[in-house]
Amino acid sequence: MPEIRVTPLGAGQDVGRSCILVSIAGKNVMLDCGMHMGFSDDRRFPDFSYITRSGRLTDFLDCVIISHFHLDHCGALPYFSEMVGYDGPIYMTQPTQAICPILLEDYRKIAVDKKGEANFFTSQMIKDCMKKVVAVHLHQTVQVDDELEIKAYYAGHVLGAAMFQIKVGSESVVYTGDYNMTPDRHLGAAWIDKCRPNLLITESTYATTIRDSKRCRERDFLKKVLIPVFALGRAQELCILLETFWERMDLKAPIYFSTGLTEKANHYYKLFIPWTNQKIRKTFVQRNMFEFKHIKAFDRAFADSPGPMVVFATPGMLHAGQSLQIFRKWAGNEKNMVIMPGYCVQGTVGHKILSGQRKLEMEGRQVLEVKMQVEYMSFSAHADAKGIMQLVGQAEPENVLLVHGEAKKMEFLKQKIEQEFRVSCYMPANGETVTLPTSPSIPVGVSLGLLKREMAQGLLPDAKKPRLLHGTLIMKDSNFRLVSSEQALKELGLAEHQLRFTCRVHLHDTRKEQETAVRVYSHLKSVLKDHCVQHLPDGSVTVESILIQAAAHSEDPGTKVLLVSWTYQDEELGSYLTSLLKKGLPQAS
């Protein structure tokens, strides 16, 4: 029985470390290869030893697909390809391919700098890993091999994020990665066509949330000071937001962004402008939305300048580098404020202050008293419950599987999906395998001649009703064609042989053979009113293709032998007649 198997190694009832193994029609694909920001030991990467016990990964996996550049989706990639030893192809969109190495490099630097890790992947490994990447365009069908094909769809969320359809023959799986069904200031909404996959694997971060409009959040956003962000992604959304607000309100306080990053971001957003939303694309000719009037490059010395300012600094969780430096400087003043625009994992200063800690033990046994205001404001770009339902409605899958969310919230969404769409919904934990039986449909081409013959019989085809069609199935070069028997004989250069079944029926009848045949004829004529029953001049009787001949019994003159013979097409009628004749003929009146 063919089946689709899905095993999350990460992101199963969990957020972070996305890594999902899919086995479809004998092909094995890994969806995302992320890391977990909450761990700094070997738990940060998925346990790849579970992928296969049968030798090398490169021989087992047909390809790896990365949905977008966030580290929880690609952070383990260099480790997987250069240290664990996967040597096959890696697919991602072009923006992801361009931005991924920057974030991986950033991550490596932090791991080596802050944690002092020696056995971590190197810059060279990141580069070697990126060389294995094959870039895909939106809506382009990419043939991984003769049987496996993939196709990318726009996912919103961050620049270059994509959903992927994986197809082998008639079986398909769609993996959404992270997506957003509502457009924001710089990106459009996710979209997928009605591809009716066997399985839709969707993220479910906001499985129970229906989010408020963005407007009220924007109104709160006024007197901020330090905004720790990651280099690319939400940072650009926030920059556009502030730029627009400053313009509208004619504000004078300077906004700074860590040196080099604005340039880098601009570069990529300009390069991949088709990936942004319509408004940005439209205005691009007159004004590049990523060239900011109010946002200037930040210099270390500015941190000591008096007066108000807003500073975007990396990294986003206040765990190292410039954002932490500025935070340490400004934490003591209650007039200052830090806004955390996203999630912070345990162990980071960001996590500590969000959980209400006000006295932080810093390195060197210093205690830092946090007097500044601490705010949390979500600018994460995931689909909410409504959006997820919308996507399921759009794709019309046969089954749904939830990943990248918390178990409790998933449970709620699972029920909702099952009720509304009448499809099975699964939510495996990490390491659990979901197996879905599939009935593969095998496409068969029907010859024009055969179709014309069917039409000639006056039966117009009806798309909604299955129709029985007789013909000869020719299987050649993995193609299936149904043609008329005559055409098949001609094509294959074969002679026709007719296969007939024969059966002897003994009748007690003392009359001559000819008379027995007449009696048989009359009996059948009376019983089989809808069939064409004939008495031929040679004395034999026919019913359709069935031939009945009467002969004398060699030993018993009081018994006649009826030889009944029929072709395989009339097998049913043949057996019926035999059983009818076996019952004997009615007495002559």
Added chain:
Amino acid sequence: MLFGEVGPLGGAAWTAPAVRSGWIQGLRTLAQHPSALRFLAACGAVDTIFSLQGDSSLFVASAAGQLLVHILDLAMRGPARGRCSPQACDWPACAQKIVCHIEDSLCSIATPQVTQALNVLTTVFGHCRGLWTQGLWVRLSPLVARLLEKDPVPASHSLVDLLLSVARSSVPSSDRGLWETLAQTLSHLSPTQAGPLALGILKLQDCPQALRTQAFGILLQPLACVLEAAAQAPGPPGLLGGAAGDPMTADTLLCSKSACVGLLCCALTHLGLLQPLPQRPSPWPQAPLLGAAVTVLRLCSGSVAPTSDVGGRLCAILVGCGRVQRAALDFLGALSQGAGPQESVTQVFSVLLEYLMSPESSSMVLKKAFQATLRWLLSSPKTPGCCDLDPRTQLFLRELLPVLQKRLCSPCWEVRDSGLEFLTQMTRHCGGQAGFRQALLASEVPELTKQLLQDPESYVRASAVTATGQLSSWALLAAPASPERPGAQQKSLLVELLHVLCADSEGFPRRAVMQVFTEWLRDGHADVAEDPERFVARVLQAASRDPDWEVRAQGLELALVFLGQLLGPRGSHCPCAVALPETAPPGTLAQALPEAAPPGTLAQALQVLCRVQLFEFAFRALFDCDRPVAQKSCDLLLFLRAKAAPCGSPQEAGDSPNVASVEATLQRWQAGEQGQPLGYLEPGAVMAVLRSIDLEGLRDTLAESSDHVEKSPQSLLQDMLAAVGVLGENEADCY
């Protein structure tokens, strides 16, 4: 009850795999002592673990299997440590129970159960060392052998793992029957399944020759079939000494594309792994293997058209197959470690050239082709009596360089980068060989490499920096300089690289420049040797401002090399003892110092260090927000202090106003205010400051990763307290 349905299995929390996983972990922590084990066994824990072996979560199932092994091992070590009888009937009840369970599972008709048993046994023989393991094998080996009678063999991968695990343990010394089982398994499994077992057998240190021959035959079969299928006419005896290829292998190769690709890739990889091992089969069929690798590559490129039916079908399957191309190129590269007949080597070079030239080659295939080419070039024999390349290699190089030139202009950054990496390595190893120099200088490759310093892709710029740096070290960068301006081109490279260091927006090229500069300084590059002091001053000035901590750290590395040259290497204590002009390598600072007489004195060296503003750089780095930079600076200053200490303090200026101002500035730097410069420093003041800073203490603080703060019990407690009732909303709002 602690276990079973009324125990944890009945609880609602049990449905969460994380809970089951945690339960196993807890049990494992508990089961460390025989009495704990007896308690657990009496409470029915073992039955629960049996049931968890079939858990829906892979992680839980695997952990349960490992826990069983742990319990079995603990039970067998028991009170009479290490002296448990190999006779199974004497074993403790708990161990008996586990072994019976394994026996039942091995006899099961359900493959998952057989797999579980085999996996448990694999761990047993891989990790447990007691004599009892031999007894266990005696008891279980008939059941394992019986698996081979089934068709298909169930759980073949796990069976292979188990047999190899047993073969690596102490069992073979007592049970020669194991070799027979291995031989049977080899012949029962399909060619694809048998490959890993064959490789495992050949890696064993000690095993019968007949088995090794059988195993090697299995690895060679697919390639033998390829050679046979592609042969235009009956050639010399092939891989298997002229014996016909195994029909089963041939069937696998031809039945479908995926089976063919899978089998060939496995065979190529396994043979490639075997090649460098000392225990690889001998004689090693180097020439036929080279022939096979070349044939596979030619079938993939479509450049051979076999006349036989089988050959034609194989060609149709393999043509354009990137996976096989990559595996075959890796294998070909591995084969470079052995010699080959002249004819084969010519074929290797020709197929490599074909791949490097082909427009069909993907960037990954090209990368592997470059790597294989490099390996062959570096292993090619040198002309007797001289260290130059042999004529055949030279001829190949002349054909190769125009191809490299073309690849350096590829629209794919991956290809340009792989080309540059190849060039760097080639130059590093062959830069001094006349044949290579001639061929390179006659080509446009050096000029193109220099142009790639302006490449839009930062990875390529970084590789171009490394390549030009290497070319320049061997004076290979420019056409012979004009008599009027000797070395003009070379000088401009230094300026150009300095420009990259100051202006490139990406870290990779700047880091590459620092590495080149450090190498230049260490090796006494001509341009550096001209005025090392000025060179170091310029580089340190640029590096100190760099936003990338790795560039700053590399700056300290360069400073350390400079210090070493000035004061003698690490380990020798006093610079006064080092006679600089004699011991320093040619072209280093020592040669450039003669006018600063007398050479070798600490005061003079310190003057130089002050002039190049090394101290300003090092002190700033000491308080750098990035730990590795601070650590490196700390090491450097400790080295300097150790060097200087035994010589006494020249012009000690412990309480001069200069020292006080330096210390005040450093304190401000430490507090994070790094705006103010240090200004010009007197050597005496530097030494005084160096002695006053607690460098050892700082080194110890820096040695602790930042995790030690986060992981301190107090910090964790604060986290836990803070987490109660907070953060509900924020938990999953990530990234």
